[in-house]
Amino acid sequence: MKMERPLTEHIHLDGTTRTLREYVKDGGYRSVQRLATMLGPKDVQRLVTESGLRGRGGGGFLTGTKWGFVPMGPSAPKPKYIVANGDEMEPGTFKDRVLMEGDPHGLVEGMILAGYALDAEVGYIFLRGEYHLSAQRLTRAIAEAYEEGYLGKPLPGTTFCFDLHLHASAGRYICGEETALINALEGKRAVPRAKPPFPQAVGLWGKPTVVQNVETLYNIPHIVNHGSDWYRRLSRTQDGGTKIYGISGRVTNPGWWELPLGTTAREVLERYAGGMSDGVRFRGLLPGGISTAFMTEEHLDLPMDFSSIPPEVGRLGTATMIVLDDHTCPVGFVLNLEKFFARESCGWCTPCREGLPWVARILTSFEEGRASKEDLALLDMHTKWLAPGHTFCGLAPGAMAPLQSALKYFRDDFERHISLRHCPWSKKPAQLRVVV
């Protein structure tokens, strides 16, 4: 049987975008037509709940459950908002970009349906600032959808009218955190908000708001068109649907593939990415963005979904993997990540703001051959304290995931930096200069 790839089946592989005509010809906006006759908002909600759709931004939260927290009915606050999180700033992750550049109308349709299901009449696409091509193509798609009457007018046979706006981010990684994103949309500093209250109750402009990852929203038209049973069957595991997997690093054929959810990392790495490049050996991979823990050889046969990876191993994240090979220093690899996290900390809570730069400086001293055993203890301390609940949001705990797992799997390499007084992967000996 042909493998179904509902999200990417029609995407042009030459980088051009699908036009509205192509989109409609292949069944686009058909779900919207169905609303009039067959489906009320509750039906759409039920379909999504039954499909087992889980958030594709990395959290894997059940979309139907999330929607269940939105106040419904005539007494619910108005307006409600649906926000597409297109702030794809996770290093190594490019799946949303593939979708938005290749098939912008899919996002518009997904947002209309989500809006309809939640009676949320206004939508925002919060787009990573650097995604200029996505911005161009989405702008055009939104304009076309207005012309065609999918936006700005009551949907055929209903009284529901949806407006959609595109907002290009001014930058910063933290904007991908849904509450920081809401603050940024409101024109405030992009600092996360404490939960509770959750955005579903108090979100954008204080109103009920659902923030969904772009990829998640692309799934909704297909669920509405084909039903939840079909959707569940797409996957190999209990989590429904397909997933866009990606690989970067020293592999033969880096790229992305839409595969059944629950495909193993080994299959993606060996069958699709063609295995490691010549002359390098696999040491580990970050399964989905840099705020996930390393997986090593022993974990490669785990189904890559939201429920099969044990918490002590890690989590799926965005499923766009970054591969660490034996020609790359794991300490330098992690240092690169921690510098990013330290720079992208919003500066709101103490452990993240002060802890991450300290960690980055310690790792720098490892790379420069100036680290000591005490530094290893300090790194351990940070991995212990920068934990969920201790910090204000997930950024610092995310930053600790690769560090903690690197300290677990590659501790020898850290210790060799101390005993050799230089980086074993560096040809240069330790430099005698003051660390700045």
Add this chain to the structure above:
Amino acid sequence: MATIIVDNKSYTVDERQNLLSACLGHGLSVPYFCWHPAMGSVGACRQCAVKQFKDDRDQSGRLVMSCMAPAINGTRISIDDPEAKAFRASVIEWLMVNHPHDCPVCDEGGECHLQDMTVMTGHVYRRYRFPKRTHRNQVLGPFIRHEMNRCIQCYRCVRYYRDYAGGRDLNVFGSHDAVYFGREQDGVLENEFSGNLVEVCPTGVFTDKTFFHHYTRKWDLQSAQSICPHCSLGCNTTASERSGTLRRITNRFNSQVNGYFLCDRGRFGYEYVNSPHRIRRAVVRQERHRGQSGTTEEVPQPFEFAADRVRQARGIVGIGSPRASLEANVALRSLVGPQQFYQGIDEQEHQLLSTILNIFRTGPVPSASIHDAEQSDAVFVLGADLLNEAPRLALALLQSIRQQPMEQVDELKIPRWDEAAVRNAVQNRRGPLFLAGYQRTWFHEYATDTYFAAPDDIARLGFAVAGTIAQESPSVPNLNREAGELARRIAEALSHAQRPLIIVGTGSRSQATIEAAANVAWALHRQGKQPRLSVVLPEANSMGLALLGGRSLNDAFDAISQGTADTVIVLENDLYRRADQAKVDAFFENARTSMVIDSLDHRTAAHADVVLPAATGPESDGTFVSQEGRAQRFYQVFVTDGDVKASWQWLSDLGRATSQKNDRESGVGTWHNFDDAVSATAMVAPEFARIGEIAPSASFRLVGQKVPRQSERCSGRTSLTSHLTMHEPPPPGDLHSPLGFTMEGYRGPLPSPLISQFWAPGWNSIQAVNTYQNEVGGPLRDEMPGVRLIEPGATKVAGWFTAVPRAFQPTDQRWLLLPLSAVFGSDELSNRSPAIVERIAQPSLSLHPSDGTRLGLQEHSVIDLAFQGATYRLAVHFEPSTPVGTVGLSLVPDVSGVSVPAWVDLCAAIKIERTRRAA
């Protein structure tokens, strides 16, 4: 109430609190930074982490931030848990990564919350070995010093300045470990409440610049309880001194009045006490030298001279003062007799005060405390320019507009202390605040509706609101449609509120406005509401003076000119600020002897034959009655040098020296200490009967001891005078209060009027206030917040004010000149403080642009205005909010003594126009 279990002990707490304030309220030490009792929780600093357990079987628990967790019944937490303790120490370690450890040279040292919290967590050893980040500091004007390198990024400053106080020009910039708190560029912090940053900042980023100029450590200060003399609100302050110099003013918590915050005039206006213009010697000036200060005749015994003149007097005129203590005014009244006591205010103000007094005495609506104002859920301000006349009340109203949206917050089940969530839910929604006036300030941005009009039109709006609420109250003929609709909206908002508040002021000198405000309050009362009425008065003790009674200044002038008296005693009053120069000149000319008892040199003192140096507030004991009618005691902080004495003491001495044998049994001559003054005051009027209850008397002792003004750690007692004497001089005695000018005395819980410095073991900063409260943020333990002297006498409205003025009509030739108060510039005492002087704007004339064009004036030009016998150089401001046909004159020092409102022919009065370089 709820029960929570902390380290296996049960505590009863209010479940509306968070765990942090619940713990602090029980004296449990949980360190914190970003939380503030007046500003709620945001969960930024992560310092207040405690271990929370699901139930009694849960052994592992999880760390939670106590400021962000509700004190729900059955909550089980541990503060002493090793993991929680280690985490809290780590938070300090992180904060210390970039903190400069410059405590020995930091102004905050010794009263630094960061020091306290560091000690509390036990973090001692530094493991961070890399360079620290550094910042450039900013010059923020005369009040505040900025040292960003000390910053621990608790975000309190911006939360206070922007969210709480409505400021715009302080912000947070940058991100990650380089966030910066400051202005966009160097410059004066604009907000009128910027001084609170000094207390809000938990470390030494924002410090008091005036204090820096004569810095001393907290433990070396000699302090006593003060009442702010710079407006009529009566904010409680602590005044602190060392070596004869008043060093600073800090906030003194009073739950009913100022709470945690002061305005900048109150905090930085104190340096008049140290002014070189202080009168320190009693002098006699021969007649030919009158008016020329400094040329005095050496009379060996000035006081004897004065007493002689009093004895020889053929009638004495005693002129009291709204800035002198109640006791000083009573002393003067007693010396000269009630018939010869004049209030020292002009006819118009005299009339306004008696109207206001009648409204409170005979009406059914009580006055409002600042706390009441904060809690009110709909406010209508008529005429008063709060930001300039009673700033702390404006700050209270910025909180009151949050009251109505809070109902929605409650529906969302968001706890009120969850500040960030509350603000996210509320967004820009604000409760009703209606501002009617004739001068726009930034405060108007927070108003539901504003109305800029001449005082008579503001009064008409008020009468119309009253008429809409209660049909019985007089209606307003020929009201224009715009005002009519506004009146309807205001009436509706006030009628729907639970705690409506009406505020009116005396700044515009409009009797009609005050009467209209009373009608509104009474109309609401008639509808079964529980409104409150707040009347902003001109000076610190205006209400006390009004209650005391007496005639106006004009009557005093008449007494001298008609020859019924020949001797004048002026108590702490510069008459040239109150009447035109010619009249005052004639008054002194015609008096045989004029005596002035005052603290600062001014034109009146310069015209006196005898000048007796009066103590300022921080050098004397006394009582002020605030605009609310709240009597509050202030205490002497230090003994100053020279002949300086409290005014009531000079008057008492005069009384003794001049009394006839037969009245030695009574009268001011029999007063020997301040308690005598208080007892005598209590007898003067029935409303003063409880004046003795506001604070403990001089004989009050705890364990047989007085209460020290100095800390246990006050240093240098024996060495400060070692160049003069080898012996330790005895401390000055204090007959007048239960306080001592020493380090020795009772240390322990005190009645709240006797608490000068908030200080507790482990709590050296102002945050120690927590340890004086049963519930954090609530009243002090056994608080004595002063005594309200006037409560409603009636339960029903006896009658309505019916004198609805006619609509204001601009004329062709003449303009109505209206007074514009200035927070920096209109208060006599703070105007003599250097930091305030730096903030005083040049005198200006505001007028509507169309009037400006009519007069051919250029915006920003400078004109000379000849008016009431003097010429003033004024900057021209075009201001669209100025009602057409009126002009506003800023009441700054160069313009004092004018009598406004007044009609003026501007075409004739404007003499020259010069183009000024654009500002």
